[in-house]
Amino acid sequence: MNRLKLLWKFMKGNRLIYIGAVLSIGLATFASIINPLVLKVSIDSVIGDKALKAPSIVMNSINKIGGIDFLENNLWISAIVLVILTMIQGIFLYFKGKWSAQAAESIAKNIRESVYDHLQHQPYDYHVKSETGDLIQRCTSDVDTIRRFLAIQFVEIGRAIFMISFVAIIMFSLNVKMALISMAVVPIIFAFSVIFFLKVKKAFKLSDESEAEMSTVLQENLSGVRVVRAFSKEKFEIDKFEEKNENYRYLTYKLIRLLAGYWALSDLLCLIQIGSVLILGVYWATTGAITLGTLVVFTSYEGMLLWPVRQLGRILTDLGKSLVSLERIGEILDEPREEIESNELTPEIKGNIKFENVSFSYENDNKTLDNISFEVNKGETIAIMGQTGSGKSSLVHLLARLYEYNSGSIKIDGIELKNIQKKWIRKHVGIVLQEPFLFSRSIKDNISLAKLEAKEAEIIESARVAAIHNVIEDFERGYDTKVGEKGVTLSGGQKQRIAIARTLINNSPILIFDDSLSAVDTETDLAIRKALEKRKSGVTTFIISHRVSTIAGADKIIVLENGKIVQSGNHEELIKRKGLYKRVWTIQNSLETEMDKIV
Incomplete structure (x- = not known):
């Protein structure tokens, strides 16, 4: 929690931009979920003979342009609506990408400057004991990990929340049984994502620390290359680097296997879910339990719903990495600065x-x-x-x-x-x-x-x-x-x-x-x-x-x-x-x- 407070502090001056990015992704999500509803109306009520049930604002708009009969004779209007909705979605996605990237770069800049300033004010003894390679790792790779999360995944949390909320409401309003089947796997994937997050966080920390050790060996070798050459210790240094490199490879490969396991299992669950909805949906559509338009809505929403839920694993993965990186940066910032009291004297120094x-x-x-x-x-x-x-x-x-x-x-x-x-x-x-x-x-x-x-x-x-x-x-x-x-x-x-x-x-x-x-x-x-x-x-x-x-x-x-x-x-x-x-x-x-x- 303390590290999240630290991140909140770094976000100062960019919080409104992030709110704008989250609102943009919300509006883009809303536009995307309207598309299947337009198709449903077109299939069931314009082409088909099902009575149209829609909010009064929608009914009034249709009646103003001539009613259902007018839409039946001018199907191109439905196509135009779909194009407009897609354009609206694209515009808001653009602003989401622009604002989140702008805020992420500014925050990364703030972090780098804060860490560098803090290092400049550390006691002499701190730098004597610290490993240069590890400090460089924290000031570069760890900051970049946080930047990538803020630029890409942070606002995706908002997307997932908006998508699940909007889609769930519409699904249950259309057909409760079909909605329950469509969302059966969601809590399972969510629970799996949380368990995976806890494991991947630890694995990433080990991988990140191993990379820091490798960077330290590299930095020391490049700085001391004359000594290495003078004592003909190239083989010794190569072996030392290979040992650290092998350990980094092993830990990173272990991390990748965790990621692969998650994606493989989540893909399997998602495909089972989509297959179940498709099979039952087709069966119920042929028996008249649901309309063809409703089937189109549910199959469309299923992909929309499962994607952000499945992405939750990636979001949590990057969140875990970012928390580890934030922890490592926080360790630097937690080090007390060299004490310089304002009441200390500044006398003329003569040399006695x-x-x-x-x-x-x-x-x-x-x-x-x-x-x-x-x-x-x-x-x-x-x-x-x-x-x-x-x-x-x-x-x-x-x-x-x-x-x-x-x-x-x-x-x-x-x-x-x-x-x-x-x-x-x-x-x-x-x-x-x-x-x-x-x-x-x-x-x-x-x-x-x-x-x-x-x-x-x-x-x-x-x-x-x-x-x-x-x-x-x-x-x-x-x-x-x-x-x-x-x-x-x-x-x-x-x-x-x-x-x-x-x-x-x-x-x-x-x-x-x-x-x-x-x-x-x-x-x-x-x-x-x-x-x-x-x-x-x-x-x-x-x-x-x-x-x-x-x-x-x-x-x-x-x-x-x-x-x-x-x-x-x-x-x-x-x-x-x-x-x-x-x-x-x-x-x-x-x-x-x-x-x-x-x-």
Whole structure:
């Protein structure tokens, strides 16, 4: 029920259009059921000698044009009436199709925009844990499933209701016994459709989830194709895809068998029903129990009646699919948005940072960061070193409020970080992540992403500091070169430098390099750090790196181990003490010495 309320919410602005579509299908249905009655009158009372029994409005109309005798001499009038009724039916069917499609497309647009907007406002942790392929499936295939149901099947519910109501009333008014026989199978098919709906809903959910798993494998493989090729794992990836594909085929085939069983059995029941009406109708017509016109009406109505009832299975099938899709979309929308309180502060950010007894963990009890305390003054460079999993990235992610610390205090310029608006702090904390991501746009667009109003001179200056300007100039289209699937293939270091330029263009008072300088060679690394020093002017910088040469010039170096600070000081101080830093420095220093000998 909650999901139907959600659908009702998405229908806002299109509800009247749907009402118009339902009314149109009702009028089209009414016009279609009048046709057999016109044939009955023509056969029984115009051609035949049966007294005409009709509503007064019909009798008055016939009398005005000359009565039954006039119609007998001008049978073409009956044909004209049938043509007019068919035209009326066609006109209303046109409006039904137009309005239902128009509303369905608008609603699908609303759903896509709502889901996309909601995803944009999800916490960082949500996207870390979510599978991209599954989210894409929900935003595309599931939305399209709902769109198709609303465009085609939704108004057909109205058609079925109108058809059964109109036809049942007319049938019972003509002949009760014949009506009972004509409608004997209707409750059976209806009950069968409901049972089928319950089964097919579950089967579709399994099929849809299996398709999402297959999409995830495909997305991961296409994104990581270089890794696959590098390790010659094509066969492994093909086998993995085939496994998911086979499971999807099995579940979808199971769904198709359910559909086939329903259609086969419902067809059999419908044919038995039509055959019964035809046989008994012919018998009663020959014995005079019913007129030939009545037989024509009942045989015509039988097809009209059974078709929407039989279609009920298809409607319920698509309804089941849509409810599953709506459920999957609702699961996204049920996820709480990242909290941004209106009363949070937006102070001037200068770059003075103080960690006091900060602890942080993800979901389990194991602390990723344990009782972290240190202080950074505006304009200082702080380097962070530690083994993989020691909490380096987690520490700097707390600064941008990508995660919230569990205990302790982080103050920026004397203000508690949790009291500063998330969007505001993220505008003032520039992060270059370990794995750079560039959009499939021009290099210029990628660099200016952090500052859309940036001038060309600012873009070039940021690229110069990131030591990528000369490389870009060598490209045929320079800064207009497309990056991504349809553009130039960039090396890992080049991507990283463009990502650095993108962060630098915002002139953030706090800069974080999350192991991002490791992707460039030592010479480029040195060039970037020298350029940063020249334009430093009070920028507080955090550098995470395993390369001692990168962090040796930092004002303070923090060494993390198992989420705790085990060493801190500058380079000269730390190489004199026993510990992780000195071990790493000794190893790297001896390797450089050996390389110099070889050269």
